[in-house]
Amino acid sequence: MDDELIDMDALPLDRKSRLPGTGFFYPDSLDEDRAEERAMEAMEGAEAVVVTDSDADGLGCVALIREAYDAALDVAPFEARRRAKLDGTYEEEFGEDDEETDREESPVALLPSGPHSFEEDLEYVAEYLEPGTDVFVCDICPDAFEYIEADLTTVVDRADSVRWFDHHQWDDDLAAAVRDLGIDLVVGESDEECSTDVTLRSLDYDFDDRFQELATVTRDHDLWLKEDERSDDLADFAYWTGAEEYVAVVGAYGVDLPDVALEYVETRRVEKRQLVEKAVDRAAEHEIGEWSVGVTYGRCSQNEVADALREQGMDAAVMVKPAGSASIRGSEDFQRCHEVAGLVNGGGHPKAAGCKPDIYDDMLDYAHHWSTEGATTKRVIIRAFEQIAEEAAAEDAADAAE
Incomplete structure (x- = not known):
């Protein structure tokens, strides 16, 4: 593969936001070999x-x-x-x-x-x-x-x-x-x-x-x-x-x-903010049960995107990443993120969780993921939200009957 095809620094921001980082395209075996060597040396x-x-x-x-x-x-x-x-x-x-x-x-x-x-x-x-x-x-x-x-x-x-x-x-x-x-x-x-x-x-x-x-x-x-x-x-x-x-x-x-660390962080935040804006612009709102869930796609800082979607009135936010994983963030009105993630090969905390649905069998699946902005992954996670909403409704009904 031509190295230039995976050189993220050479891509326009919009295309860069839709693709995973360079490391994604390296075989896991190469990373595993180096990880084992580093672990052995460190210990x-x-x-x-x-x-x-x-x-x-x-x-x-x-x-x-x-x-x-x-x-x-x-x-x-x-x-x-x-x-x-x-x-x-x-x-x-x-x-x-x-x-x-x-x-x-x-x-x-x-x-x-x-x-x-x-x-x-x-x-x-x-x-x-x-x-x-x-x-x-x-x-x-x-x-x-x-x-x-x-x-x-x-x-x-x-x-x-x-x-x-x-x-x-x-x-x-x-x-x-x-x-x-x-x-x-x-x-x-x-x-x-x-x-x-x-x-x-x-x-x-x-x-x-x-x-x-x-x-x-x-x-x-x-x-x-x-x-x-x-x-x-x-x-x-x-x-x-x-x-x-x-x-x-x-x-x-x-x-x-120290100043050198803060200066470095600020230089990186310029592009970070631009990627956040891209993800927020792509977000779609879904009414699931009693909750409003914002779902988006792209390379981004999930917490900042979640903050922006919460300011728009979302109770929960889902950020699907180009690498196939997703981050789920909640709010005071939605504290079941770990339950949603648990249904799609993940876990975490009530207000912050992550997952990676087991739906990627080959590179064609990833190609579809990138070209559709994570359509399949979004559907899988939305179904998980719907299941949690059904369970919440059943719990409320049981409480009302007591």
């Missing part, structure tokens, strides 16, 4: 290993754990590289080397993961973990115990300790099965705490005020409270920068990001 000689979701909440947990282990990386090299990129002097100062080379390694290894890659990442830990290492899992809830039982058992046998900090919706049987392995599992209330909160109160360490504030502001974004504008800075910086850089920066500065 070599590590005192502790953290497997975590790679959003601001999961990475906030890593910053806390590294602080407790006195294992934070020096932030200065990250700031220098970011400044050089902003000023256009990166190659002059650092050459064309990979940012991962010649970088200090923390004795607390970071393995970025997520709901869709956790099983593979746990397999790497089971394979390469050095005996006696502490293991942490943060901000992840597995789909089912049977999928991870063998590897998790191996990890427990090899590790000195295994602790798991999360705030998602856990099934009682799943939680019991994990704890029965001897794992210290702490699950916070999903509508009250983020995983950074859970980690902060679970570690036996006297954190200073900047980490207390980091947890509070991370919660503001992760639970979609939207009461502190700095939470958007954290979320955007975590999304656009590397995991190690984010952890180093918030570990050093807390929520008050």
Whole structure:
């Protein structure tokens, strides 16, 4: 394939908003090989290993754990590289080397993961973990115990300790099965705490005020409270920068990001706002049960699109992405996002969830997805909303009959 066909920077904004990023077009096998190599290298000689979701909440947990282990990386090299990129002097100062080379390694290894890659990442830990290492899992809830039982058992046998900090919706049987392995599992209330909160109160360490504030502001974004504008800075910086850089920066500065980080975020937000506008313009309103649901398509920041649709009177918003996944956001009047997502191969929280319907069998399905702006995915998710609406109506009828 001609590289220019997947060069997103060369595309007009409207076409770029309809297609997935360049990484989508690389085979998973290439990513998996590199992910396994990085995991093996990270765990070599590590005192502790953290497997975590790679959003601001999961990475906030890593910053806390590294602080407790006195294992934070020096932030200065990250700031220098970011400044050089902003000023256009990166190659002059650092050459064309990979940012991962010649970088200090923390004795607390970071393995970025997520709901869709956790099983593979746990397999790497089971394979390469050095005996006696502490293991942490943060901000992840597995789909089912049977999928991870063998590897998790191996990890427990090899590790000195295994602790798991999360705030998602856990099934009682799943939680019991994990704890029965001897794992210290702490699950916070999903509508009250983020995983950074859970980690902060679970570690036996006297954190200073900047980490207390980091947890509070991370919660503001992760639970979609939207009461502190700095939470958007954290979320955007975590999304656009590397995991190690984010952890180093918030570990050093807390929520008050340095000027170089804020400048970088602002430069990225120019295009972000344009993509948000595209998605909002494409949105269609659907009346489902007692709720008004806005459904749209495109590469975009789902929270900003959801905010805009909520301002237009929507009780819930669905953002279908070109890569096939979708984000579902609720409001005070709709707090069943996780139930909708659960019907279409996903999950999450009452007011924020995600899913990826199992409807893509080959590239023709994706071609149809792109050319129709996610028509099939939209229909599947709308049907899930309709099912939840029917259940809600039945619940209301039962309550009225009592």
